[in-house]
Amino acid sequence: MITRSPALLQRQAPSQPDVTPLILPSAWQAQLSGAIRDPRELCRRLGLDDSWLPGAERGHELFEVRIPEAFLARMRHGDPNDPLLRQVLPLAAEGEAVPGYITDPLAEADHTPARGLIHKYTGRVLLIASPTCAVNCRYCFRRHFPYEQNAPSRSQWDASLEYLRGDSSISEAILSGGDPLAAGDRQLAWLVERLDAIPHLKRLRIHTRLPVVIPDRVDDALLGWLSATRLQKVVVLHINHAQEIDDAVDAACARLREAGVTLLNQSVLLRGVNDSIDTLASLSERLFEAGVLPYYLHVLDPVAGAAHFDVPDEKARELVAGLREVLPGFLMPRLVREIPGETSKTPL
Numbered sequence: 610m611i612t613r614s615p616a617l618l619q620r621q622a623p624s625q626p627d628v629t630p631l632i633l634p635s636a637w638q639a640q641l642s643g644a645i646r647d648p649r650e651l652c653r654r655l656g657l658d659d660s661w662l663p664g665a666e667r668g669h670e671l672f673e674v675r676i677p678e679a680f681l682a683r684m685r686h687g688d689p690n691d692p693l694l695r696q697v698l699p700l701a702a703e704g705e706a707v708p709g710y711i712t713d714p715l716a717e718a719d720h721t722p723a724r725g726l727i728h729k730y731t732g733r734v735l736l737i738a739s740p741t742c743a744v745n746c747r748y749c750f751r752r753h754f755p756y757e758q759n760a761p762s763r764s765q766w767d768a769s770l771e772y773l774r775g776d777s778s779i780s781e782a783i784l785s786g787g788d789p790l791a792a793g794d795r796q797l798a799w800l801v802e803r804l805d806a807i808p809h810l811k812r813l814r815i816h817t818r819l820p821v822v823i824p825d826r827v828d829d830a831l832l833g834w835l836s837a838t839r840l841q842k843v844v845v846l847h848i849n850h851a852q853e854i855d856d857a858v859d860a861a862c863a864r865l866r867e868a869g870v871t872l873l874n875q876s877v878l879l880r881g882v883n884d885s886i887d888t889l890a891s892l893s894e895r896l897f898e899a900g901v902l903p904y905y906l907h908v909l910d911p912v913a914g915a916a917h918f919d920v921p922d923e924k925a926r927e928l929v930a931g932l933r934e935v936l937p938g939f940l941m942p943r944l945v946r947e948i949p950g951e952t953s954k955t956p957l
């Protein structure tokens with residue numbers, strides 16, 4: 610296995626000791642900054658005909674396109690119905706107003722006692738560790754989230770940490786975003802070290818798509834701070850289709866497990882991506898091969914711009930009933946909906 614470089618390398622020419630150190634990005638950071646951000650480039654690279662471009666440009670105006678090369682490489686060339694592409698391809702339909710689809714479907718703005726901190730559930734607190742993602746998923750319930758108001762600086766982290774220290778009922782800190790692993794390892798190590806020192810915290814949970822879309826994110830620097838904490842570690846991956854898991858994702862999952870991480874997955878049920886029994890069964894089987902347990906299957910949150918992904922509740926229940934007939938119980942994800950104001954996810 611290739612040994613990954615640390616998050617920030619300092620290289621200095623030995624014959625010129627006074628030269629300013631050159632800070633180089635790690636492999637994953639280079640891939641992050643090199644992600645495709647132009648709808649025209651996306652259509653060209655995947656061999657989509659020109660009829661897709663106007664819609665892609667319209668959707669991009671509403672929520673910018675962002676797709677890392679490693680994820681693009683798993684898409685089928687020339688197939689606009691590829692299940693990975695459907696998750697990230699902007700469409701004109703995103704601009705249509707649909708009754709019931711709103712910008713803050715989970716009412717998170719009502720639960721932010723400190724900047725970058727969301728306290729919705731008993732015993733658990735969610736920290737927005739990074740305002741950005743490695744990939745922009747068109748169905749994302751935070752596609753309108755005001756990250757600029759919730760991207761805390763280090764001093765603002767102190768307020769969040771103080772909040773956690775002051776509430777001994779909180780046993781779990783959840784790093785979220787954006788994608789929390791889009792933050793640099795120095796920043797994350799700093800934060801986790803302080804979480805580690807809060808005696809009543811037991812668990813660190815990280816919700817991320819980065820080990821899937823850029824598997825090189827699971828490098829030595831990340832594993833260093835993750836291995837060092839006394840907290841029990843849970844990483845919840847977000848994978849919606851078996852095609853997302855390739856050899857590099859398998860390897861990233863194996864490294865996380867070796868570092869003592871429990872791996873779970875949550876998916877979103879998406880029309881045109883995974884709304885069939887065969888597709889969902891293949892996903893559960895493939896997750897387990899990668900050492901990941903299926904955890905939740907979410908119905909779509911009604912976020913403005915994503916209505917075209919909706920699968921009606923009745924069909925969702927039928928799919929899960931069919932899935933139960935072909936999968937062992939431990940590979941069954943729980944079908945849930947998040948309802949604002951509820952103290953936990955609501956089973957369907």
Ligand code: SF4
Nearest residue numbers: 742745746749787818
């Ligand atoms: S927060 Fe998750 S679902 Fe939303 S765009 Fe980022 S990676 Fe995708």
